[in-house]
Ligand SMILES: NC(=O)C1=CN([C@@H]2O[C@H](COP(=O)(O)OP(=O)(O)OC[C@H]3O[C@@H](n4cnc5c(N)ncnc54)[C@H](OP(=O)(O)O)[C@@H]3O)[C@@H](O)[C@H]2O)C=CC1
């Protein structure tokens with residue numbers, strides 16, 4: 029499959045590398061010049077579960093988009109949430125009526141942005157439990173394994189979505205067709221709404237958070253706030269199952285992972301996706317008259333920390 033990946037950070041790099049190794053035609057687009065230069069010069073390099081891997085992939089900046097040539101069958105969005113609209117605005121010329129777009133970003137509400145750029149019959153939404161980190165421009169740290177759940181936004185997109193699943197399966201990405209991707213997105217938002225904010229504020233990895241004796245009550249309260257708001261949008265989260273799903277990460281291989289928000293804020297002093305996770309729940313709660321004090325506090329504390337650290 030001919031695939032263009034928007035955002036060649038940790039996750040875009042991981043998917044690009046794994047899909048390339050499975051024989052797909054991959055092009056990367058990224059806005060970080062040092063990353064583009066490193067990938068052009070030395071290839072995309074990874075510590076891949078302890079093995080060094082290098083792949084040569086074409087990479088362009090959004091300003092070079094007219095050099096990309098033929099349209100891709102599939103575009104995968106892997107920017108940060110707060111970069112999504114700007115990136116899609118910049119790459120409009122490579123989105124045709126026939127282009128499918130898959131969004132695997134963390135957070136809630138990305139379809140509202142993407143609907144402005146993509147024919148909704150060609151929109152595929154999903155979530156992933158794969159992880160990735162960057163150790164420098166062009167350098168990835170890829171540990172452990174993960175999975176993907178995805179579904180076409182409208183029934184018309186199902187046939188192509190099944191082709192995407194087949195392509196991802198061959199690349200070892202462990203995809204599954206979700207019969208209810210809205211539920212999957214809210215369930216994954218609970219993972220990020222608990223682990224990402226708390227690990228960033230407490231400056232710890234997932235396993236260290238899980239070992240504290242207040243992890244369980246904090247998680248259950250945050251999940252409950254997400255569930256109240258989700259229910260208002262017709263998604264009835266099974267709070268006990270969602271808690272078990274998140275608590276399972278405390279002792280799994282992923283326990284050593286520092287969530288992407290920690291990598292942004294604590295490691296790189298970059299602005300976070302909090303407004304698309306706890307901040308989105310807080311905002312929706314205000315609209316629906318539902319109290320979400322933990323989400324409000326986490327959002328405000330993350331914004332305070334962004335300011336203290338001079339995040340950009
Ligand atoms: N990392 C993870 O383990 C997981 C991440 N996700 C989600 O996937 C999406 C993509 O995340 P992820 O791959 O982690 O994002 P990254 O931060 O690794 O990359 C996203 C973009 O940020 C910019 N960037 C990254 N690092 C730097 C830096 N040091 N200096 C300057 N610019 C930089 C680049 O674009 P630009 O210069 O244009 O800003 C890059 O394309 C997010 O929605 C995230 O929540 C989901 C599951 C797991």
Ligand SMILES: CC(C)(CO)C(=O)C(=O)O
Nearest residue numbers: 159219220223224287288
């Ligand atoms: C790996 C996981 C699930 C941790 O919260 C994630 O999505 C992230 O790092 O953003």
